[in-house]
Amino acid sequence: QVQLVQSGGGLVQVGGSLRLSCGDSGRDFSGYAMAWFRQAPEKEREFVIGTSWSRGGTKSADSVKGRFTISRDIVKNTVYLQMSNLKLEDTAVYYCAAVQSLWRVPSSSDEYDSWGQGTTVTVSS
Numbered sequence: 001q002v003q004l005v006q007s008g009g010g011l012v013q014v015g016g017s018l019r020l021s022c023g024d025s026g027r028d029f030s031g032y033a034m035a036w037f038r039q040a041p042e043k044e045r046e047f048v049i050g051t052s053w054s055r056g057g058t059k060s061a062d063s064v065k066g067r068f069t070i071s072r073d074i075v076k077n078t079v080y081l082q083m084s085n086l087k088l089e090d091t092a093v094y095y096c097a098a099v100q101s102l103w104r105v106p107s108s109s110d111e112y113d114s115w116g117q118g119t120t121v122t123v124s125s
Contacts, residue, residue: 001114002027002098008081009094009119016086016123022096022116023078029053033101034072034079037109038092038121045095049081050105059105063089086123093118 008020020036035050049060049070058070067085072078079096097112106112 004116006116006119009121011122017084020081028077032098033105035097036081038094040092045109047107052105054102091123
């Protein structure tokens, strides 16, 4: 497991942008698939976007395609979630997650064994 610490988030208007960060000061993410999940009030946690360790392949939910991107800075040992053209329905607590996986990007939260503390993103009109 890795210790994931999140930063970023906050309040933004519809159409705006935000960037979330997820890092681990203790060890690097070599060999880990990284992903972002979110949980809106009274809803289940859902997969948003993820990236594999090998070749940097990504997978994203249809609801965020073309608006959200995930990137990994190996030197800084940080993963970013860049969110653009935010919508009201993007309001949620966002969690980064990690699991040892060279090729796959699991979309089930059950497969991840390391989680960040969660960051609230609120999109207002």
